[in-house]
Amino acid sequence: MVTHKPSPTIIIVTPYLADANNGNWRTARRWADLLQDRYRVILQSDWQGEPCDLLIALHARRSHAATKRLHDTHPAIPLVVVLTGTDLYRDLPGNDEARASLQIASALVVLQEDAIQHVPVAYRRKTHVIYQSARTLKPAVKLHDRFGCVAVGHLRSEKDPLTLLRALDDLPRDMKVHVLHIGASLDPDLAAAARAKMHEDARYRWAGALPHGLTRAAIKRAHLLIHPSVMEGGANVIVEALTSGTPVIASLMSGNTGMLGKDYPGFFPVGDAKVLAALLEKCVGDTNFYSRLCNAAKARAPLFTAQAEKKALHALVQGLLND
Numbered sequence: 421m422v423t424h425k426p427s428p429t430i431i432i433v434t435p436y437l438a439d440a441n442n443g444n445w446r447t448a449r450r451w452a453d454l455l456q457d458r459y460r461v462i463l464q465s466d467w468q469g470e471p472c473d474l475l476i477a478l479h480a481r482r483s484h485a486a487t488k489r490l491h492d493t494h495p496a497i498p499l500v501v502v503l504t505g506t507d508l509y510r511d512l513p514g515n516d517e518a519r520a521s522l523q524i525a526s527a528l529v530v531l532q533e534d535a536i537q538h539v540p541v542a543y544r545r546k547t548h549v550i551y552q553s554a555r556t557l558k559p560a561v562k563l564h565d566r567f568g569c570v571a572v573g574h575l576r577s578e579k580d581p582l583t584l585l586r587a588l589d590d591l592p593r594d595m596k597v598h599v600l601h602i603g604a605s606l607d608p609d610l611a612a613a614a615r616a617k618m619h620e621d622a623r624y625r626w627a628g629a630l631p632h633g634l635t636r637a638a639i640k641r642a643h644l645l646i647h648p649s650v651m652e653g654g655a656n657v658i659v660e661a662l663t664s665g666t667p668v669i670a671s672l673m674s675g676n677t678g679m680l681g682k683d684y685p686g687f688f689p690v691g692d693a694k695v696l697a698a699l700l701e702k703c704v705g706d707t708n709f710y711s712r713l714c715n716a717a718k719a720r721a722p723l724f725t726a727q728a729e730k731k732a733l734h735a736l737v738q739g740l741l742n743d
Contacts, residue, residue, distance in 0.1 A: 428473035428741055429460045435482040436465075442574065443656050444478050444504060447531070447552060451476065454730045455737065469493065474741060476500040480507040480521035491524040498740035501525040505578070505653030505675055508538045526740055531654030532678030548736055551679075552659050553729035556721075559665025560640045566596040567704045570642040570666075572635060572657040573649065574603040575610040580671070582610070583648045585617045586693035587700065588624055597623055597704060599646070600638055604629035640664040643710075644703055647676065650690050654679055659724040667710075667717035669699050681720060686713050 434448035452461045467475060467486040475490050477483035480501050490499055501521050503512075508530070511518040522528060522540065528547040530536060539547050562568065573579035581601065591597060601624065605611035614626040630638070639645060645661040645668045652675025659679070661668050669686040670676040676687070688695040703710050722728070 427458065427460045429462065429471065430455055430474045430476060430737065431462045431464065431467060431470060431472040432476045432478070433464060433467050433483050433486045434478040436478075443653070446656050447502070448478055450553070450729075451733060454726070454733055458734065459737070472497065474498045474500070474737060476502065477521070478502045479504045481511045481515050481518040484517035484521045487521045487524060498526040498743070499524065500527050500529060500736065500740070502529045502531070503535065503539070503653065505651050508535055508653060509651050509674065512538070512540065526743075527736060529736070530678075532675060534674045534678030534682075535653065538674060548732070550732045550736070551723045551729060552654060552656055553724050553726040554636075554656070554660045554663045556725065557636070557640050557664040562641070562643050566598050567644070568642045569597060569599045569644045569646050569700070570602065570638050571599060571646045571648070572602045572639065573647070573655075574606045574629070575614060576606040577610075578649060578651045579603070580648045580650045580691060582613060583671075583691050583693045583696060584646060585613055585624070587696040588617065588621055590694055590697035591623075591700060595623075595701070595704060597700065599624045600642070601626045602628075602630050602635050602638060636660055636664070639666055642666050644669060644700075646696070646700075647671065648688075648691075648696065649673070649675065652676055662717050662721040663724055665714075665718070667713040669696070669703070669713075679720075681716075684716050684720070685709070686716070 432448050432452055434444050436442050436444040448463055452463045455461050467490055477487050480503055487499055490497060507518055522543045528543060529550050530547060531552055533549055536544055536547055571584055575581055617624050618626055639661050645666050647658060647668055647670040649671055654675055658668055671690045672687040673690050688699050
């Protein structure tokens with residue numbers, strides 16, 4: 421009689437579940453899907469002692485209680501800590517819990533190449549870059565009567581929607597551009613600003629939160645994704661743009677340069693609405709520049725395939741379980 425050894429159990433802990441509909445949740449959900457062909461995967465918001473062979477925790481600070489609990493009670497169980505944007509660019513310099521999670525982790529994961537420079541030197545040897553992925557879509561035929569842009573991000577300060585709104589004020593009023601802004605209202609003041617902009621400028625529409633399928637379709641149809649964030653660990657929306665043939669213009673900060681590459685031609689300084697407006701004008705009016713932007717986006721897209729993400733994730737997990 422042949423007995424089959426049960427598949428190892430992996431618990432993924434994320435402080436944000438499906439109702440948050442944010443990048444942490446989507447990463448956790450996608451990783452659960454990518455691992456389930458070989459492992460038993462449980463996705464939850466905390467760890468309270470449930471048996472597992474490996475724990476993956478998103479967010480060094482917010483998941484610290486779970487990581488410490490595992491380390492204190494079962495120090496031999498491998499622990500992977502995934503560093504988010506707020507970990508890297510806000511918490512690590514001064515938050516003891518975030519730094520403690522780095523110390524006890526068996527391995528660290530960052531979601532883009534530039535993030536390693538923001539990991540304390542002592543922990544870089546155990547840090548792995550795993551790029552996120554999205555299903556590759558056939559590029560859509562773009563509208564010819566106007567230049568369609570999309571911005572995707574909940575209305576909160578980290579995503580800096582005000583820079584986008586101010587940039588519209590610096591564009592010529594007769595410029596045939598339209599911006600669709602997708603994201604939930606997480607800040608009443610920013611929501612009020614978005615509503616006011618819709619009333620005064622017909623080129624802008626804030627759609628609020630949309631289902632993922634509709635958001636992905638809007639990205640695919642757009643000529644351009646605008647991503648003006650001030651803090652970013654590695655935006656899923658950039659991945660979804662590049663894998664659907666839509667180029668990106670983004671703020672020049674670590675999370676974005678690590679996704680797009682330092683030589684990518686579509687960057688503007690963080691918070692600089694005038695340069696963003698000038699870059700938009702260049703995209704609309706200079707076909708050679710827009711073609712160069714499209715080519716740069718196309719060259720970057722192979723980094724973000726599901727096959728590449730799955731291979732990197734399985735290699736990390738298998739290596740830790742075999743140690």
